[in-house]
Amino acid sequence: MSFFNSIGRTMTRSQRGPKRSPTPTSATYSPTTEMPPSPVLPSPRTPPTIPKPLYLSHPFVDAALVKGNFKTIVMLPKYVDIMEWVAMNIFDFYTNLNEFYGVITECCTQQTCPTMSAGPTLSYTWINQDRKQVHLPAPTYIDYVMTWIQNLLNDEGTFLRNQRMLMVWLYLGHDFPQAFPSTVKHIYRQLLRVFAHIYHAHFHQILHLRSEPHFNSLFAHFLSFGREYELLEIKDVKGTSAAPVGVGQLWEAWREMGILEG
Numbered sequence: 018m019s020f021f022n023s024i025g026r027t028m029t030r031s032q033r034g035p036k037r038s039p040t041p042t043s044a045t046y047s048p049t050t051e052m053p054p055s056p057v058l059p060s061p062r063t064p065p066t067i068p069k070p071l072y073l074s075h076p077f078v079d080a081a082l083v084k085g086n087f088k089t090i091v092m093l094p095k096y097v098d099i100m101e102w103v104a105m106n107i108f109d110f111y112t113n114l115n116e117f118y119g120v121i122t123e124c125c126t127q128q129t130c131p132t133m134s135a136g137p138t139l140s141y142t143w144i145n146q147d148r149k150q151v152h153l154p155a156p157t158y159i160d161y162v163m164t165w166i167q168n169l170l171n172d173e174g175t176f177l178r179n180q181r182m183l184m185v186w187l188y189l190g191h192d193f194p195q196a197f198p199s200t201v202k203h204i205y206r207q208l209l210r211v212f213a214h215i216y217h218a219h220f221h222q223i224l225h226l227r228s229e230p231h232f233n234s235l236f237a238h239f240l241s242f243g244r245e246y247e248l249l250e251i252k253d254v255k256g257t258s259a260a261p262v263g264v265g266q267l268w269e270a271w272r273e274m275g276i277l278e279g
C-alpha cells in the first residue's frame with residue numbers, strides 16, 4: 018500500500034460531515050473570555066501569578082523519543098522532490114496529530130474548552146461564511162480544521178495522494194499545483210494551533226497517558242520541519258506580547274537546549 022493510499026485507513030476520527038467551507042482564521046486577543054476572575058489579589062498593582070505550565074517544567078520539557086537535534090531528520094533525502102517530501106511529511110504530521118487528538122477528544126468538550134485557547138490570554142477565532150471572526154468551542158474548531166485538511170489531502174488537485182499518479186505526474190514534467198506552497202503554509206498554521214491548544218489545555222492528559230516523550234518529539238519535529246522549509250512564521254509560534262502562544266516558550270526552551278535551531 019502506498020503512503021498516500023493509506024489516507025482514510027489510518028484516520029481514527031474519519032466520520033466527518035460533508036465538506037464545510039472553512040477559511041481559517043486569525044488569532045485575537047480576548048481578555049474577557051480567557052482571564053479568570055481574580056477577586057483575592059493581594060494588591061491591585063500586583064499582576065496575577067500564572068503558574069509555569071507543566072510542559073515547561075522538568076522532566077517533561079525535555080522528554081523525547083528522539084534525542085538531539087532534528088536537523089538531520091528534516092533534511093531533504095537525495096533524489097526526492099521537495100514538494101513530494103513536504104506533502105509526505107504534512108500527511109504524517111496530520112495523521113499523528115489526529116490520532117493524539119482522537120485519544121484525548123473526550124476531555125476536549127464544549128464545557129471544558131468553550132474557546133480555542135492556546136495561552137492564558139489567547140483564543141483563536143474562526144472566520145465564518147459571512148467573513149466574521151467568531152469564537153468556537155475548541156472541539157468544533159479542531160473538527161473544522163481536521164475536516165478541512167482531510168478534504169485537501171483527499172483532493173487530488175491539491176495533494177497528489179496516489180503515489181503512482183504522483184510519479185506519472187512528475188514524469189510528465191508537471192509541477193505540483195501552483196497554490197501548493199500557500200496551501201501548505203495555511204495547513205501548517207492550523208496544525209500549529211491544534212498543537213498549541215493541546216499543550217495549553219490538555220497536557221496533563223498527555224502526561225496521564227505517559228505520552229509526553231512521543232508528543233514532544235512529534236511537535237519538535239513539526240517545528241523543525243516548518244522552519245527548515247519556511248512553512249512556519251515565528252509570529253504564529255510566539256503570538257503577541259498581549260496574547261502570547263503558550264508553546265512559544267517551549268520553542269524558546271528547546272532552542273536553548275539545542276533541540277531546535279533558530
Ligand SMILES: [Zn+2]
Nearest residue numbers: 125130155218
Ligand atoms: Zn480542548
